[in-house]
Amino acid sequence: MRYAHEVGKVRAAERALMARLPEGALMQRAAAGLASVCARVLPAVYGARVVLLVGGGDNGGDALYAGARLARRGARVHVVQAGSKIHEAGFAALRAAGGRPAAGDPADAIAGADLIVDGLTGIGGTGALREPHARLAALASEAPGLVIACDVPSGVDAGTGEVAGEAVHADITVTFGTHKPGLLIDPGASHCGVVELVDIGLGDDLPDPDVVAARPADVRPPEPGPESDKYRRGVVGVLAGGDAYTGAAVLSTGGAVHGGAGMVRFASVAHPVELVRQHWPEVVTTVIEPGAHDAKVLERVGRVQAWVAGPGLGTGDAAESLLEAVLSTDLPVLVDADGLTVLARRRDLLLRPAPTVLTPHAGELSRLIGAPREDIEARRLEHVRRAAAELSATVLLKGSTTLIAEQDRPVRVNPTGTPRLATAGTGDVLSGLIGALLAGGLPALDAAAAGAYLHGLAARLASAPHPDAAEAPISAQDVVTALPEAFRSLP
Numbered sequence: 001m002r003y004a005h006e007v008g009k010v011r012a013a014e015r016a017l018m019a020r021l022p023e024g025a026l027m028q029r030a031a032a033g034l035a036s037v038c039a040r041v042l043p044a045v046y047g048a049r050v051v052l053l054v055g056g057g058d059n060g061g062d063a064l065y066a067g068a069r070l071a072r073r074g075a076r077v078h079v080v081q082a083g084s085k086i087h088e089a090g091f092a093a094l095r096a097a098g099g100r101p102a103a104g105d106p107a108d109a110i111a112g113a114d115l116i117v118d119g120l121t122g123i124g125g126t127g128a129l130r131e132p133h134a135r136l137a138a139l140a141s142e143a144p145g146l147v148i149a150c151d152v153p154s155g156v157d158a159g160t161g162e163v164a165g166e167a168v169h170a171d172i173t174v175t176f177g178t179h180k181p182g183l184l185i186d187p188g189a190s191h192c193g194v195v196e197l198v199d200i201g202l203g204d205d206l207p208d209p210d211v212v213a214a215r216p217a218d219v220r221p222p223e224p225g226p227e228s229d230k231y232r233r234g235v236v237g238v239l240a241g242g243d244a245y246t247g248a249a250v251l252s253t254g255g256a257v258h259g260g261a262g263m264v265r266f267a268s269v270a271h272p273v274e275l276v277r278q279h280w281p282e283v284v285t286t287v288i289e290p291g292a293h294d295a296k297v298l299e300r301v302g303r304v305q306a307w308v309a310g311p312g313l314g315t316g317d318a319a320e321s322l323l324e325a326v327l328s329t330d331l332p333v334l335v336d337a338d339g340l341t342v343l344a345r346r347r348d349l350l351l352r353p354a355p356t357v358l359t360p361h362a363g364e365l366s367r368l369i370g371a372p373r374e375d376i377e378a379r380r381l382e383h384v385r386r387a388a389a390e391l392s393a394t395v396l397l398k399g400s401t402t403l404i405a406e407q408d409r410p411v412r413v414n415p416t417g418t419p420r421l422a423t424a425g426t427g428d429v430l431s432g433l434i435g436a437l438l439a440g441g442l443p444a445l446d447a448a449a450a451g452a453y454l455h456g457l458a459a460r461l462a463s464a465p466h467p468d469a470a471e472a473p474i475s476a477q478d479v480v481t482a483l484p485e486a487f488r489s490l491p
């Protein structure tokens with residue numbers, strides 16, 4: 001896992017460690033790590049043109065000391081100072097090593113640099129970048145040279161990933177001690193480039209993480225054992241589709257079929273049942289008579305270990321009573337799409353002892369918790385946490401970075417995916433996939449996180465089947481088809 005800690009906890013851990021170390025030792029560790037990444041990516045340090053963008057805080061201090069290390073190895077290092085304050089000791093060290101303030105218009109120095117080190121703001125940055133920082137950030141982002149951000153790309157809120165104005169677009173972000181949530185969550189994440197973590201020894205001083213992102217080895221779908229029969233591998237029941245929407249039923253069922261369930265049961269009115277049978281002959285189907293939406297219906301469907309309810313289900317009384325029946329069971333239930341719209345007026349249905357997974361996009365979450373959609377988009381971390389607490393559920397908030405929250409647990413950030421996933425029907429596939437993982441016995445948070453991971457990976461593989469392939473547009477059906485390859489590619 002990649003672990004991220006909130007800014008306050010990073011500062012507390014740094015204070016605790018600094019109290020046991022000689023003055024300035026921590027900053028030297030950070031600067032040494034930063035300089036070594038710079039040296040590694042430059043074709044040659046000797047003679048390289050390096051420009052440091054330096055703000056008034058310790059982030060600038062890191063950049064100055066790293067610049068001094070590069071200058072001692074023969075780099076031509078120039079400083080562009082933003083504002084009147086500067087880290088005096090760092091500046092003195094740089095000058096002693098041969099570094100100089102950039103002469104003339106900083107735009108020329110930045111445009112002519114092989115490497116730009118962004119030390120404008122780090123974890124101390126708040127709100128939109130002010131001038132001249134904002135202009136310097138824009139110049140760095142446009143420059144042809146490599147941009148390495150020190151700790152956090154300036155202009156990105158380290159705690160949340162919010163970007164209120166101009167922000168540096170880095171090729172590499174060298175971060176110290178632990179990741180910061182804003183490096184993992186968009187829009188901040190997409191400003192970071194490759195993130196490199198430098199160990200400065202915070203280890204034992206850091207508490208549990210606030211946000212985590214899976215690495216491939218952390219994703220562990222349930223493995224069928226030698227004695228697994230189809231029932232032990234997990235049976236998932238899908239309640240989806242109606243006379244109006246049939247595609248959602250086919251796609252959600254497809255996600256479940258390729259998600260590793262031992263068996264998929266599907267129930268709906270006659271028309272979607274017919275289509276699901278055509279697409280997925282391995283699925284066991286039950287036709288629900290119009291108007292017969294109660295607990296008896298679930299008995300007729302048969303035994304399952306988890307339910308998926310909602311895609312294309314409609315939002316009327318029939319859908320509501322079906323949802324009521326499924327949420328009255330003591331099984332894990334995933335609710336998506338139309339099911340979420342119904343839940344927005346029946347939040348009482350969420351008061352249940354068994355796990356519930358909700359998979360809203362920002363618009364659906366807005367209806368569920370009564371917060372404006374724009375606020376949710378802008379502060380996704382805050383809202384997904386709030387939703388998990390208020391709704392007593394595992395909440396997976398879809399978006400450019402999918403976040404998954406459960407009360408009192410670190411928020412999971414999904415690191416896979418592609419903008420090409422933003423196409424109709426992919427959410428239906430995700431619901432069936434997570435349902436299959438739930439039926440296979442994964443706890444709700446792990447099932448949702450593994451499902452999001454595999455779904456994003458399948459989309460990438462569908463869009464560009466090998467690393468040299470150009471990305472092509474994809475359909476939700478393509479994502480279903482690529483799921484086996486996504487499972488296979490896990491270590």
Ligand SMILES: NC(=O)C1=CN([C@@H]2O[C@H](COP(=O)(O)OP(=O)(O)OC[C@H]3O[C@@H](n4cnc5c(N)ncnc54)[C@H](O)[C@@H]3O)[C@@H](O)[C@H]2O)[C@@H](O)CC1
Binds near residue numbers: 018062122130131176
């Ligand atoms: N505390 C420590 O021991 C360590 C800190 N380190 C570095 O120190 C950084 C934190 O340093 P600071 O607490 O001094 O804070 P920063 O250097 O991140 O930011 C503070 C400075 O930025 C200015 N600023 C804040 N918001 C701004 C905005 N929107 N527009 C323009 N200017 C803005 C402030 O006026 C202040 O000058 C970390 O990110 C890391 O790079 C590392 O050296 C590791 C050790």
Ligand SMILES: [K+]
Binds near residue numbers: 120122149151153
């Ligand atoms: K920075």
